[in-house]
Amino acid sequence: MSAALIDGKAFAAGLRARVAERVPAFREAAGRAPGLAVVLVGEDPASAVYVRSKGKATREAGMESFEHRPGADVSQADLLALVDRLNGDPAVDGILVQLPLPAHLDADEVLLRIDPDKDVDGFHPVNAGRLATGLPGFVPCTPLGCLMLLEDRLGDLSGLDAVVIGRSNIVGKPMAALLTAKSCTVTVAHSRTKNLPHYLQHADIVVAAVGRAHFVKGEWLKPGACVIDVGINRTETGLTGDVDFDSAASVAGAITPVPGGVGPMTIAVLLRNTLVAAHRREGVPLDEGEI
Numbered sequence: 001m002s003a004a005l006i007d008g009k010a011f012a013a014g015l016r017a018r019v020a021e022r023v024p025a026f027r028e029a030a031g032r033a034p035g036l037a038v039v040l041v042g043e044d045p046a047s048a049v050y051v052r053s054k055g056k057a058t059r060e061a062g063m064e065s066f067e068h069r070p071g072a073d074v075s076q077a078d079l080l081a082l083v084d085r086l087n088g089d090p091a092v093d094g095i096l097v098q099l100p101l102p103a104h105l106d107a108d109e110v111l112l113r114i115d116p117d118k119d120v121d122g123f124h125p126v127n128a129g130r131l132a133t134g135l136p137g138f139v140p141c142t143p144l145g146c147l148m149l150l151e152d153r154l155g156d157l158s159g160l161d162a163v164v165i166g167r168s169n170i171v172g173k174p175m176a177a178l179l180t181a182k183s184c185t186v187t188v189a190h191s192r193t194k195n196l197p198h199y200l201q202h203a204d205i206v207v208a209a210v211g212r213a214h215f216v217k218g219e220w221l222k223p224g225a226c227v228i229d230v231g232i233n234r235t236e237t238g239l240t241g242d243v244d245f246d247s248a249a250s251v252a253g254a255i256t257p258v259p260g261g262v263g264p265m266t267i268a269v270l271l272r273n274t275l276v277a278a279h280r281r282e283g284v285p286l287d288e289g290e291i
């Protein structure tokens with residue numbers, strides 16, 4: 001392996017500490033802690049683990065965590081009513097509905113119901129539009145975490161060639177928008193792209209978010225590329241990313257591991273977005289670029 005390992009776990013710990021440092025000043029100014037409400041529908045085991053970690057991280061940062069766990073058979077109307085209550089609750093600055101939702105629920109309608117100014121997941125179309133047009137809003141946690149790791153590693157990204165593999169609303173599309181805003185030349189590829197190696201051979205940055213284990217091979221990469229692996233695939237051999245790590249690490253300049261790369265950034269950025277939401281809602285000044 002010649003690539004440098006990008007330690008997302010360590011970077012996320014630093015980000016969480018920077019968020020926690022700023023909570024006492026907010027408490028002092030607003031007379032309350034920032035509050036994050038997390039909604040988990042049903043008992044999906046992986047989602048339950050993520051929600052538990054979010055609650056723990058929120059409390060450790062000195063913020064208020066409100067957890068709501070409707071049963072797997074909750075109706076669409078009852079779930080929307082819960083979102084309405086959280087929208088109207090002054091102690092709640094951020095609302096997150098853990099995905100995926102059970103199949104009988106319409107996730108798009110639920111996400112659309114969240115007040116965009118409490119949408120710390122950045123999934124509401126208003127926030128997607130704000131990102132696309134360069135207005136301040138909320139950016140989805142995973143792609144914002146990827147961007148932070150890239151800038152920490154490479155500095156100014158301007159002029160670099162980037163390939164984003166995956167076009168989901170949660171990762172691929174916002175990632176492409178963020179890199180475009182940083183003046184990268186961005187190609188969005190996906191599972192049906194005809195000749196992926198053709199696009200990757202020129203890419204200084206590769207973000208793999210396609211949801212297929214070992215999909216990206218080292219021999220497709222430009223030597224020295226910075227490779228960010230968003231994949232979390234549970235295989236017989238354990239947790240693995242979308243990048244074939246061993247072959248990629250012998251060609252790339254830097255690469256994120258799975259686990260310990262992008263994953264921990266998701267929760268750290270969620271805390272950052274909640275802190276930002278609280279300051280904006282209360283009109284308390286915060287240098288958002290500093291966190």
Ligand SMILES: Nc1nc2c(c(=O)[nH]1)N[C@@H](CN(C=O)c1ccc(C(=O)N[C@@H](CCC(=O)O)C(=O)O)cc1)CN2
Nearest residue numbers: 050096097098099100121141259260261262263264266
């Ligand atoms: N409403 C949301 N739902 C989902 C999101 C999201 O951002 N908002 N993202 C994912 C799940 N997720 C957070 O919710 C998440 C995924 C992975 C990790 C993480 O730390 N992964 C570790 C490995 C953990 C493991 O063993 O499973 C790592 O990669 O090191 C944190 C959060 C889908 N749903």
